[in-house]
Amino acid sequence: MKSANYIQESNVKTLLEKMPTIFKWVSFLSVLLLPVIALAAGADTKAMSVEYRDVPGIGSRNLVWIVAQQHLLLAGFVLGVPIFGWVCEIVGWKTKEARYDKLAKEFTKLLTSAYATTALFGGILLFLLIGLYPKLMAYLTDMFFPSFLVYCLLFLAETATLYMYWYGWDYMQGNKKAFHLFLGFLLNLFAIGIMIVPNSWATFQASPVVVADGDAWTRAWMAMQNPTWWPVNIHRLIANVVLGGFIVGAYAGIRYLLAVSREEREHYDWMGYVGNFIGVFGMLPLPFAGYWLMREVYQYNQQMGITLMGGFLAWLFILQAMLIGVLFLGANYYFWMGITYRIPGSENSYKKPIMAMLVVLLLCLGVWMTPHTLVASLAEAQKMGGTHHPLLGVFGVMSAKMTVANIMILVTFMSFIMYWRAGKQETAGWAKAAKAIMNGLLAIAAIAVIVLGVWGYFVPAIIRINYFSVAQVLIVGFIMVTFTPLTALLLKSAKTTTEMVWGKMPIRAGYCLVLNAVMVILLMSLMGYARSSSRVHWHIYGVMRDTSEYAFSPALGYAAAFMSLNTFVYCLLVAFIFWVATLGDKAKAQQAQAAVADAPGGAPAMAGGAPSSGENFESGILENHK
Amino acid sequence: MANQSFTKNVLKKTTIGIITGVILVVVAQQTHFPQIFQIMFFIYAMLGTFVFILLDAPPMKRLEGVKAVGALLVFYILLSGLYIAGASILPQFDPTIEAGKIEKVLKRRKAATEQGKADELIARAKDLNERAKAISKQLASFGGAAKVEVVEGAGAASGAASGDIVALGKEQWELQECYNCHKLFGSGGKKRGPVMDNIGNLMTPEQLKEKILYPKKWKAEGFDKQYKKGKMPDKYRDLMFDEEIDALVAFLASLKDTSVTTPKPIKMY
Numbered sequence: 001m002k003s004a005n006y007i008q009e010s011n012v013k014t015l016l017e018k019m020p021t022i023f024k025w026v027s028f029l030s031v032l033l034l035p036v037i038a039l040a041a042g043a044d045t046k047a048m049s050v051e052y053r054d055v056p057g058i059g060s061r062n063l064v065w066i067v068a069q070q071h072l073l074l075a076g077f078v079l080g081v082p083i084f085g086w087v088c089e090i091v092g093w094k095t096k097e098a099r100y101d102k103l104a105k106e107f108t109k110l111l112t113s114a115y116a117t118t119a120l121f122g123g124i125l126l127f128l129l130i131g132l133y134p135k136l137m138a139y140l141t142d143m144f145f146p147s148f149l150v151y152c153l154l155f156l157a158e159t160a161t162l163y164m165y166w167y168g169w170d171y172m173q174g175n176k177k178a179f180h181l182f183l184g185f186l187l188n189l190f191a192i193g194i195m196i197v198p199n200s201w202a203t204f205q206a207s208p209v210v211v212a213d214g215d216a217w218t219r220a221w222m223a224m225q226n227p228t229w230w231p232v233n234i235h236r237l238i239a240n241v242v243l244g245g246f247i248v249g250a251y252a253g254i255r256y257l258l259a260v261s262r263e264e265r266e267h268y269d270w271m272g273y274v275g276n277f278i279g280v281f282g283m284l285p286l287p288f289a290g291y292w293l294m295r296e297v298y299q300y301n302q303q304m305g306i307t308l309m310g311g312f313l314a315w316l317f318i319l320q321a322m323l324i325g326v327l328f329l330g331a332n333y334y335f336w337m338g339i340t341y342r343i344p345g346s347e348n349s350y351k352k353p354i355m356a357m358l359v360v361l362l363l364c365l366g367v368w369m370t371p372h373t374l375v376a377s378l379a380e381a382q383k384m385g386g387t388h389h390p391l392l393g394v395f396g397v398m399s400a401k402m403t404v405a406n407i408m409i410l411v412t413f414m415s416f417i418m419y420w421r422a423g424k425q426e427t428a429g430w431a432k433a434a435k436a437i438m439n440g441l442l443a444i445a446a447i448a449v450i451v452l453g454v455w456g457y458f459v460p461a462i463i464r465i466n467y468f469s470v471a472q473v474l475i476v477g478f479i480m481v482t483f484t485p486l487t488a489l490l491l492k493s494a495k496t497t498t499e500m501v502w503g504k505m506p507i508r509a510g511y512c513l514v515l516n517a518v519m520v521i522l523l524m525s526l527m528g529y530a531r532s533s534s535r536v537h538w539h540i541y542g543v544m545r546d547t548s549e550y551a552f553s554p555a556l557g558y559a560a561a562f563m564s565l566n567t568f569v570y571c572l573l574v575a576f577i578f579w580v581a582t583l584g585d586k587a588k589a590q591q592a593q594a595a596v597a598d599a600p601g602g603a604p605a606m607a608g609g610a611p612s613s614g615e616n617f618e619s620g621i622l623e624n625h626k
Numbered sequence: 627m628a629n630q631s632f633t634k635n636v637l638k639k640t641t642i643g644i645i646t647g648v649i650l651v652v653v654a655q656q657t658h659f660p661q662i663f664q665i666m667f668f669i670y671a672m673l674g675t676f677v678f679i680l681l682d683a684p685p686m687k688r689l690e691g692v693k694a695v696g697a698l699l700v701f702y703i704l705l706s707g708l709y710i711a712g713a714s715i716l717p718q719f720d721p722t723i724e725a726g727k728i729e730k731v732l733k734r735r736k737a738a739t740e741q742g743k744a745d746e747l748i749a750r751a752k753d754l755n756e757r758a759k760a761i762s763k764q765l766a767s768f769g770g771a772a773k774v775e776v777v778e779g780a781g782a783a784s785g786a787a788s789g790d791i792v793a794l795g796k797e798q799w800e801l802q803e804c805y806n807c808h809k810l811f812g813s814g815g816k817k818r819g820p821v822m823d824n825i826g827n828l829m830t831p832e833q834l835k836e837k838i839l840y841p842k843k844w845k846a847e848g849f850d851k852q853y854k855k856g857k858m859p860d861k862y863r864d865l866m867f868d869e870e871i872d873a874l875v876a877f878l879a880s881l882k883d884t885s886v887t888t889p890k891p892i893k894m895y
Contacts, residue, residue, distance in 0.1 A: 301803070303803050354681065358674075514698065522709060537724070537728045551725070552725040553721060556718055559713070560713030
């Protein structure tokens with residue numbers, strides 16, 4: 001009481017101004033969560049009297065759809081960029097190339113504004129859900145309230161770490177760099193926590209585990225551990241890396257398209273390369289994570305799996321295959337363009353392999369697109385002799401899909417290896433033998449993947465799923481794990497025949513990067529629609545029915561229009577975040593350009609090329625201190 | 627020169643692409659693929675052709691300022707347009723069909739909660755009784771065995787009612803998607819739960835009800851792993867109305883096909 005008297009009105013303002021940003025966040029969160037707590041307290045009284053509210057015109061479901069999608073995509077960006085930034089920082093630290101550290105810092109700067117925008121959309125979503133779906137929210141609050149508290153704590157920890165990580169960047173250099181990297185690790189750890197807690201609420205809706213006994217914590221914990229929780233966690237974590245990488249790539253692509261000076265073109269060409277590399281790196285294991293998720297869905301509820309893959313949503317997966325196919329083509333095409341334009345003269349030696357790779361990719365895409373059950377009218381099915389086509393029906397099953405997914409991943413990986421090796425001549429005495437072994441291994445791996453795929457048709461599903469598919473993944477993983485260090489060793493002593501030139505890519509490279517980002521965003525939106533629609537008319541599958549007028553699933557064309565709208569809004573938001581974050585940089589533009597001008601000398605460390613000789617880590621630090 | 631060679635290249639690849647597309651369509655027609663797939667095959671061939679053309683395409687002229695931004699917007703609109711058009715061309719399920727099914731499910735629930743299914747049945751029984759009494763009175767005035775007929779009629783009505791319950795139970799079997807885990811009449815899953823064709827001979831209606839409400843109280847022989855993992859959900863006591871559970875029990879109790887081996891139920895506690 002006494003202390004309260006000291007706080008005069010005039011002092012309050014001063015206090016607020018001096019209040020560390022973290023406390024502002026706490027206050028903001030408290031205000032944000034107040035309605036949830038209030039709702040939790042009176043969940044079974046007032047909230048239950050109204051089950052739904054509607055928004056005239058747009059409709060409650062559409063509004064929630066847009067806001068939820070924006071929040072999810074922004075969250076993906078906010079969680080993906082720290083991974084991207086941290087990896088870049090480590091690369092910069094290990095290779096002593098300042099440009100990586102600079103790039104990491106550039107993107108961490110975006111986080112502060114992106115973080116606030118994500119929280120803003122999270123808040124709007126929460127209010128909308130409480131207002132429009134009170135009964136559902138009361139149930140979920142009752143079920144998950146303890147996890148809300150954990151979420152708040154994680155949010156606080158993440159905020160505090162982000163501020164230390166960002167504001168301490170220049171201070172924690174040199175000897176303190178290791179601690180800064182540790183902060184980066186913590187930032188990502190908390191971010192993963194922030195992702196997995198709400199994931200449990202969403203996955204609970206699809207695969208609920210309702211336990212009536214036990215205290216609130218036990219019930220919440222049991223509900224969190226539902227069958228699709230971890231598959232979704234892993235899938236989203238990888239997808240966020242992909243999103244982060246490709247968004248960075250798209251940003252670089254747009255800046256490249258708009259660049260006026262040579263220095264700018266060089267810098268954004270290089271940045272686009274790094275973004276695409278990380279996006280592709282994340283994309284390689286993504287199909288496996290998706291496979292695991294679908295496997296768990298089938299295990300949990302066969303009917304839900306059938307609804308998704310063979311029922312009214314089956315065509316959605318044709319669309320998904322098309323998007324993934326375009327993404328793989330786009331990512332590979334960008335690598336191939338890199339060979340042609342960044343390493344002039346080397347395109348002739350890679351023309352034939354590139355053609356072959358393109359043919360393989362297209363064939364694989366064709367198989368991936370073949371549905372298991374062809375959606376046909378009765379007359380069409382009778383003509384065909386059933387819902388499975390007698391010829392192409394064999395490509396519709398998971399054995400075929402897994403095989404082509406693995407082959408596409410192998411091709412993409414080899415595109416990267418080709419790009420890495422372009423413009424260099426191996427001088428090591430063992431180079432010829434090593435290359436022969438690599439070629440042999442690649443051929444054996446490809447054959448083994450195909451043989452396992454074909455063999456998969458003749459064994460029980462359990463053997464195919466538990467052994468053959470896993471073996472295929474391990475074979476591809478083995479190729480990646482052995483080829484990467486072997487190529488690095490080979491190129492360590494290699495002679496550079498053609499220097500890598502940055503900033504010479506044609507403008508379609510910029511469009512290609514934008515295309516990749518748009519494909520990823522559309523894919524994420526499409527999968528959100530799939531997950532939501534797979535619950536059919538249930539808010540919580542088998543537990544709580546959706547009795548609103550919007551209980552049915554919207555048709556695919558209608559949904560696609562919404563996804564495009566969401567993608568556009570998201571791109572605008574990200575553009576706004578980039579614009580806000582770089583407002584202060586304009587004055588420093590000339591200084592920064594001077595630093596960038598020296599940067600893209602040799603091949604980037606991420607491509608395994610020779611590190612630039614003119615610049616080292618310490619000089620980069622000096623630059624940062626300027 | 628470069629432009630000429632590129633034009634030649636485009637013409638050559640487009641021709642090959644169109645020929646490939648037409649071959650795919652003809653083969654698809656001959657092998658009775660639905661029309662939508664024939665269109666898709668052609669689009670697929672064109673996509674491949676486009677990427678092949680792009681491989682050798684010369685650099686385009688660099689745009690600057692507003693033109694560059696405008697070109698980006700046009701590019702996005704083009705991508706979105708293609709995406710929406712693609713998704714709209716694909717066969718669309720009719721949301722009104724799903725909405726109709728939902729309406730059917732909810733209507734019954736609303737009726738059950740507002741008036742009470744039991745009340746409705748009692749009202750119907752009372753009405754029938756009144757009518758039967760009126761008829762028997764009428765017939766009695768003529769003499770004969772009207773009373774017996776009315777009793778038989780009542781018996782028949784009771785049989786029909788029990789038949790209704792079994793039919794309702796079968797509907798519950800479908801609605802609650804029991805077939806996902808239990809095989810019955812030769813279809814459905816069998817890995818998570820036992821085959822049910824002869825369950826009526828192995829469990830009483832009371833035991834069946836107990837199993838549905840409290841799954842842990844009973845275990846099927848040979849399903850130790852599934853029992854331990856709690857594969858049978860305990861949600862039905864919250865999810866289903868009493869009448870629905872009774873109907874499902876009646877349906878299960880009617881399953882007495884001894885030719886199908888149904889695992890023996892074991893009482894756990």
